[in-house]
Every structure is written in structure tokens, then in C-alpha cells.
Amino acid sequence: MKLLSFIAASLFGFSSITTTLAAKSFSASNLYYAAGLKDEQSEKLLKGLQSAGIKVLRVWLDGQSGQPKGTPINPYKPLEGNSPQSWDDTVLKRLDAFMVKAHAHNIKLLISLHSYNALEGEKDFYGQRWGTGDFYKNHEAKEHFKKRIDHVLTHKNTITGKTWAQSSDYIFAFEAQNEAMHSNKDPDSLVKWQCDMGAAIKSHLSSKGDILVSTGGGSYLATSLLDGYFSCPSLDILAIHAYGTGDFDKAALTKYVDKAKAKGKKLVMQEWGACYTNTGNNKCTYGNSIGADKRDQNIKQWAASIDSAGIPWFYWQIIPNKDPHQDWDYEVGIDDANWPALKAASLKACEAESAFDFSKWLPSTRC
Numbered sequence: 300m301k302l303l304s305f306i307a308a309s310l311f312g313f314s315s316i317t318t319t320l321a322a323k324s325f326s327a328s329n330l331y332y333a334a335g336l337k338d339e340q341s342e343k344l345l346k347g348l349q350s351a352g353i354k355v356l357r358v359w360l361d362g363q364s365g366q367p368k369g370t371p372i373n374p375y376k377p378l379e380g381n382s383p384q385s386w387d388d389t390v391l392k393r394l395d396a397f398m399v400k401a402h403a404h405n406i407k408l409l410i411s412l413h414s415y416n417a418l419e420g421e422k423d424f425y426g427q428r429w430g431t432g433d434f435y436k437n438h439e440a441k442e443h444f445k446k447r448i449d450h451v452l453t454h455k456n457t458i459t460g461k462t463w464a465q466s467s468d469y470i471f472a473f474e475a476q477n478e479a480m481h482s483n484k485d486p487d488s489l490v491k492w493q494c495d496m497g498a499a500i501k502s503h504l505s506s507k508g509d510i511l512v513s514t515g516g517g518s519y520l521a522t523s524l525l526d527g528y529f530s531c532p533s534l535d536i537l538a539i540h541a542y543g544t545g546d547f548d549k550a551a552l553t554k555y556v557d558k559a560k561a562k563g564k565k566l567v568m569q570e571w572g573a574c575y576t577n578t579g580n581n582k583c584t585y586g587n588s589i590g591a592d593k594r595d596q597n598i599k600q601w602a603a604s605i606d607s608a609g610i611p612w613f614y615w616q617i618i619p620n621k622d623p624h625q626d627w628d629y630e631v632g633i634d635d636a637n638w639p640a641l642k643a644a645s646l647k648a649c650e651a652e653s654a655f656d657f658s659k660w661l662p663s664t665r666c
Contacts, residue, residue, distance in 0.1 A: 324606060324653035325661060326645040327355035327409070327613040329570060331477075332363040334393040335372030336619065341397060344619040345404040347633035351645040352666030355471045356401060357409040357569065357613055360390050360451070361417045368616070368630050369623030378451070379423050383443050386450060391463075395456040398469040405662040407471035409569075409613075410463070411515055412451055413444070414477040435480055435492045445499045448475070452503040467509035471660055472536060473500050477515040483522045490527030497533030508535075511660055516540030516569045519581075524555050529562040538569035539610070542629075543581040547571065547601045552608035556654045565655040568605050568612040572629025573597040573637075575622070583627050595640035598631075602644035609654030614641060 328348060330336075333356065336344065348356065364374035376387040398408050418426040418434060429440045452464040452473070463470060475496035480489040497512045504510050513536035517523035523539045537559060545551060559566045573594050576586035580597075589597075605612045615629050622632045631637045649666035 322653045322656035322658065323665075324609065324611045324648050324651040325354045325657060325666075326352060326602075326648040327357065327567075327611065328353055328617040329357045329613055329615050330618065331359040331361070331411075331414075331616070332367045332370065332372055333358040333397055334360075334375055334390045335363050335367075336370070336397070337373060340370065340372075340619040341400055343633055344617070345401055345406060347619070347638075348406055348617060349404040351617075351642040352649040353406060353617075353645055354661050355407050355409050355613070357411060358394060358397075359411045359414055359477060360394075361414050361422060362390070368618050368620075368625060370618055370620050377417065377423050379425075379447060381424050381427065383424060384446060384450075385424075388454065391451065391454050392457055395458055398456070398466070399458050402469050402662075405664050407469060407660075407662060409472045409474065409513065410451075410470060411474050411477045412448060413475065414515075415479060415481045416477065418476075419481070431480070431482070432484065435485065436488050441492070441495065444475075444496065448496065448499045449503070452500065462503075464503040464510070465505070467505070467660075470510050472511035472513045474513040474515040474538065475500065478517060478540060479515055481518050483517060483525075486525050486527070490525055490531065493528065494531040494533050497531065501533050509660070511535040511565075513567070513569070514538045519543055520546035520551060520555075524566075529558060529564055534564065536565045536567055538567055540570040541568065542570075542572060542574075542583070544601065547604045549604050549608045552605070552610060556609055560654060565657065566610050568610050570615045571601065571605065571612060572615040573601060575624055575628040575630075583629060585626055585628075588624075591636045594637050598637060598640045599644050602641075602648060606648050606651035609652060611653060611655070611657065612648060614645075617641070 360378045362377035375389045378390055419431050421427045429437050434440050453462050455462050500512050516538040520541045528537050574580045574583035577589045578584050578586040618630050618632050620632055621635050622630045631641045
């Protein structure tokens, strides 16, 4: 009997150690106009994110002005304008200061170097010259974009003096473009483009791999995770964008988790959100409110489902002000109606087990 008790105790102890050593997940958020935040806004946002245990904030380099999502920002131009290498480094310098502030709140940045939105809207010369199709195949377009990568990763932070490529204390990952080739018309060309641009990013990074390279997601789960991405050596993270609720189901996600683990890749749910209106979660246009209680329930349920698949998640978006309920209304404001539910879900994500170990790249302090 004593021998059996010893064996049982030993097995129980081993099980406890295994649980202790299991990788923990994390939560994150997006704010595409972070470079425009004023000091009071950025401080409120970062304090709120830190209180929710959020470890990463994803930001963009496209120009912004006005009051996106009801946030009156300091305007800034896009990194490049209507001609190649017409650099306006305002966005980079703004983010220099912002990433130092974020670091003080135990948060790193994921930096998206360009957006399909800017390409589609012809906001700079890439869209004006090549549109949304040829951009991914044209040799000249690719070479210009590699120069953009060079410019960003060799930019020296005006506060720390380190290039962004050397700023692993502040930067979690880089991605070439948000939702590249959103329509997914030519997946073979898209895979090649992502791999080539991932390699261009990696060429600037330390061999220690202390900053990751990610994709920027797709239009939904399947288009975010093209087969070719899993065998591309320059991509560390394959990012999922999904708003259709079926794409949040554990069963839908698990097959990709298994595939990613087998291929040595990591997954994140880089964009997801719970719609404010009753128009359908993936068609979140103007409509009637779904109700605060129902939205709270959706946030908690879908976050828990993503957690159960072992995938860290980035909410779209947490903002520093009350949500004005503009079109595509997934935002949750700090201290706004649905903030307690999202904050609770975020803290639970920090305690969930992850299928992927990100501990090397996250801020060291736990939630």
C-alpha cells in the first residue's frame, strides 16, 4: 500500500510540474491610429491595457487624421506619399515615443508596415501605380516595398538610439502588410510575396530571433492560413483575422493549431471582435444595438473558445474614449459599457494554456 501511495504521489507531483511548465497564453489589442494619440489619450489607453493584462498592441504606419473611432488625434501623413521613397518619418518618430511609453506599461508593439486598406484606397504610390493585384506580382513594386522595409527597420528610435530592428525590448513582431491581397485572387503569388517580404524583414533582425515575423491575416480563417505559409521559413507567426462566429469555434481552429505545431509555426487570432449592432457579427454595419448584456456574453464566450483552442488573441479594437458606434463597430472603449467583460476575458486569457510558447518574446511580467 505504501509503495502504491508513493507511486501515486509521484505521478501527481509530475502532473503538477507539467501543468506549471505549460505555456501560458496572452491577450493583445489593435489600434491602427496609435501614432496619432495625444499624451493624455495614450496614457489612458496604456494604463487600461495594462490593467487587463494585455501584452501586445498592434499598430500601423498609414497616415491618419480627423477623429477615427471618435478619437481626436494629432494628424500624420503616411510613411510614403505619391512617389517612391518620399519619406515622411512623422509616424515613425511618433511611435518611437509611444513604444517607450508602452514599455513602461509592460506592453510591446506589433508593427504592420503597410495596409491593404491604403493600397485599395490608393493612399500612396503603391496603390496608385499597381493597384491591388499587380502590386503583389510586379518586380518593381516588390523592390520599392523592400526599400520601405529597409527604411523602417533601420530607423533609429529618437529616444533610445537603437534601430527598430534592434528594439526587441519594445517590439514583439513585424508584419509586411495588414490583410495582404484581401480578395485572395492569386494565392500562389500572395504566398511568394509574403515569404519574400518576410525574408527581407528577417535580413535585418538578429540571428537570436528576438523579434518575430508575422503575416497580417486575411479576410477570414481559411484565407488567413494558406497552405504555403506553413512551409515558408521566413514566417514565424501566421495571423488569423476572423469575424464570422463559426471561425471562433474550437473545432474550426484546432485543425490549424495541429498543423502549425507540426510545421513549427505559431498562430495568433490577430483580429476578432464582438459587434455592437444586431446586423450579424461579420456584417457589422449600422443597426440597432445588440444590447450590452448580450454583447458581454458574446465577448466572454468567443474569447473563451479561442482560449480553449490554445491561441492567443488580439481584440479589434480597444480605444481610449467612449465608443461613438461608427460603421464596423467592434470597438470597446476603456471604462465604456463592455469594458469590464472584455477586461475579464483578457485576464482569463493570461491564465489559459497556449499551444504555442511565446514567453521568450513577451514582456517578462505576468498579468
